[in-house]
Amino acid sequence: REVHIIIVASKLDQCYxxxxxxxxxxxxxxxxxxxxxxxxxxxxxxYSIDSTSLRxxxxxxxxxxxxxxxxxxxxxxxxxxxxxVHLANVTDVLSQLDADVVNLVEVEDCTRLGELxxxxxxxxxxxxxxxLRQGTDYATGQDVAxxxxxxxxxxxxxxxxxxxxxxxxxxxGYTGSSDTAVSKxxxxxxxLGELNVNxxxxxxHFRAFPTSSQPCAQREGQATVIRRLALPFLAxxxxxxxxxxxxxxxxxxxxxxxxxxTSAVLPLLRDINDDxxxxxxxxxxxxxxxxxxxxxxxxxxxxxxxxxxxxxxxDHLLVSNNLAQYIANVSVFKPYAAGVVSDHWPLxxxxxxxxxxxxxxxxxxxxxxxxxxTVTSPPLxxxxxxxxxxxATML
Numbered sequence: 001r002e003v004h005i006i007i008v009a010s011k012l013d014q015c016y017x018x019x020x021x022x023x024x025x026x027x028x029x030x031x032x033x034x035x036x037x038x039x040x041x042x043x044x045x046x047y048s049i050d051s052t053s054l055r056x057x058x059x060x061x062x063x064x065x066x067x068x069x070x071x072x073x074x075x076x077x078x079x080x081x082x083x084x085v086h087l088a089n090v091t092d093v094l095s096q097l098d099a100d101v102v103n104l105v106e107v108e109d110c111t112r113l114g115e116l117x118x119x120x121x122x123x124x125x126x127x128x129x130x131x132l133r134q135g136t137d138y139a140t141g142q143d144v145a146x147x148x149x150x151x152x153x154x155x156x157x158x159x160x161x162x163x164x165x166x167x168x169x170x171x172x173g174y175t176g177s178s179d180t181a182v183s184k185x186x187x188x189x190x191x192l193g194e195l196n197v198n199x200x201x202x203x204x205h206f207r208a209f210p211t212s213s214q215p216c217a218q219r220e221g222q223a224t225v226i227r228r229l230a231l232p233f234l235a236x237x238x239x240x241x242x243x244x245x246x247x248x249x250x251x252x253x254x255x256x257x258x259x260x261x262t263s264a265v266l267p268l269l270r271d272i273n274d275d276x277x278x279x280x281x282x283x284x285x286x287x288x289x290x291x292x293x294x295x296x297x298x299x300x301x302x303x304x305x306x307x308x309x310x311x312x313x314x315d316h317l318l319v320s321n322n323l324a325q326y327i328a329n330v331s332v333f334k335p336y337a338a339g340v341v342s343d344h345w346p347l348x349x350x351x352x353x354x355x356x357x358x359x360x361x362x363x364x365x366x367x368x369x370x371x372x373x374t375v376t377s378p379p380l381x382x383x384x385x386x387x388x389x390x391x392a393t394m395l
Contacts, residue, residue: 040110041133041156041186049100049150050193054351057097057333058203058243058317060105060295060344061090063142066112073140087112087119089341094147095124097333097346102147103203105184105245105315105344107132113145131156137183144184144203144244152188153198159187159229165221172216172262180221182206187229189238194353199323200233202226204244206265210314216263219248223268230272234279239323242269242280245295245315245344253285255313256293269318280318283349286330294347296338305338315347328352 067076067083076083094102094116107113110132117130132145133156146156164179166172184205192199206222209215226242234240246269249261270280284292293311300306319327329350336342 040113040131042129042131042152042188044154045151047151047153048191048193051100052194052352052354053328054101054192054353055099055348056101056241056243056317056351057099057346057348058103058105058245058315059094059097059346060205060245060315060342061107062342062344063106063108064090064104064112064116065108065141066115070108071139071141086341087115088123089336091116091119091123093333093335093341093346094120095126096335097348099147099346099348100149101190101201102346103201103243104145104147105203105205106142107145108141109134109143113147117147131186131188133158133186135184136181142184142205144186144205146186146188146201146203150190152190152201154189156186156188158185159225161225161228163221163224163228165224166217167220167224167264167268170217170220170264172220173213174217176214176217178218178221180207180218180225182222182225185226185244189233192239192353195239195326198233198238200230200238200240202230202240202242204242204246206244206246206248208247210248210259210312211262213262215247219246219265220263220268223263223265227268227272227274230269234272234320238320240272240280240320241318241323243315243317243347247314249313250282250284250316253282253292253313254289255284256290256311257308258289259312266316269316278321280320281324283317283319283324283327283330283347284313286327287332291332293345294332295344297343298339310338315344317347317349319349323351326351326353326355328355 063075065074065076065083067078067080070077076086113130113132117128120126120128128147128149129151130145130147132143135143160181162179162181166174182204185203187200187202190199204226206219207215230240230242246265248263248265249255249259250266251261270278270282272279292313294313294315296305297310299310327349331348333346333348
């Protein structure tokens with residue numbers, strides 16, 4: 001028998017503001033099933049994506065941690081109940097997003113990623129592979145991970161390459177001298193059967209603080225590392241996607257508040273072979289300026305969303321020029337209010353390999369506001385009770 005959760009959401013927040021949610025639990029019993037887990041960092045697989053469509057997204061989850069032993073910087077430091085609610089909310093967003101390949105930013109570890117994979121399967125009957133190659137951000141403990149419906153040809157890999165900074169002609173204003181690696185990144189390769197070409201995907205999370213001089217210069221060093229990593233793949237004929245939270249702005253594409261970068265991070269990543277011509281398209285260019293925001297920052301600390309002045313585009317999805325011919329749709333998926341689930345929103349690209357198109361449509365991925373969800377995995381029952389307990393203290 002099964003456990004059913006019925007979620008009723010207000011039209012305003014679509015079930016992400018927990019005080020506006022009521023949950024009816026019909027607990028009968030649960031059949032034991034094998035629990036899916038993240039196969040970090042995955043194995044080689046002779047697999048081809050033969051679908052004519054592909055949805056790719058990057059989503060900063062704002063600390064997908066468990067709240068148990070987290071660093072003090074974690075949103076869920078000493079808050080396991082809040083972390084459990086957050087996992088459930090992220091699961092719901094991802095099920096609505098319905099992407100085939102998702103770059104996940106700010107994941108704690110392989111265990112937490114496995115819990116997310118299990119929750120998606122148990123609550124929404126969605127099967128994903130969760131892949132993560134442990135990084136070296138020892139300050140926050142964050143990592144980037146890959147959530148994918150299709151197994152890639154290669155396991156997730158990392159480079160230990162380093163770059164000196166500041167780079168030549170840097171405008172960051174940093175007067176020191178150092179070098180940097182990219183603590184949070186991965187790369188892997190798929191095969192696109194419809195195009196008979198390999199697609200290399202690089203997921204990143206760069207140093208924070210867009211206009212501070214030292215982080216600015218360090219990000220340029222990180223971009224240089226990723227540029228060098230990408231060049232051989234582009235040179236051998238792969239299509240290429242570089243995506244993630246780059247904590248910077250594109251000088252060629254004004255975001256909603258016309259943010260001005262001090263770094264050359266995006267120009268470095270868009271001109272992979274350093275010939276003065278962009279090899280990569282920033283998909284944000286296909287959105288009207290009013291829709292170009294992926295992140296929220298409560299700049300004045302008043303605890304509310306003050307609109308345009310607190311929104312910016314620091315998450316980017318860069319696509320090699322040839323692959324960009326198959327872009328059918330670009331959107332920022334916004335099913336929740338600013339800061340409710342995360343301080344970022346997913347940036348989404350839909351590809352249609354049956355047509356060449358330069359469409360600039362911006363319709364959002366469709367999702368339901370309420371759902372009856374079936375749970376068949378015993379570990380999720382504990383999660384349900386945890387969430388119900390949390391709600392009882394909030395309502």
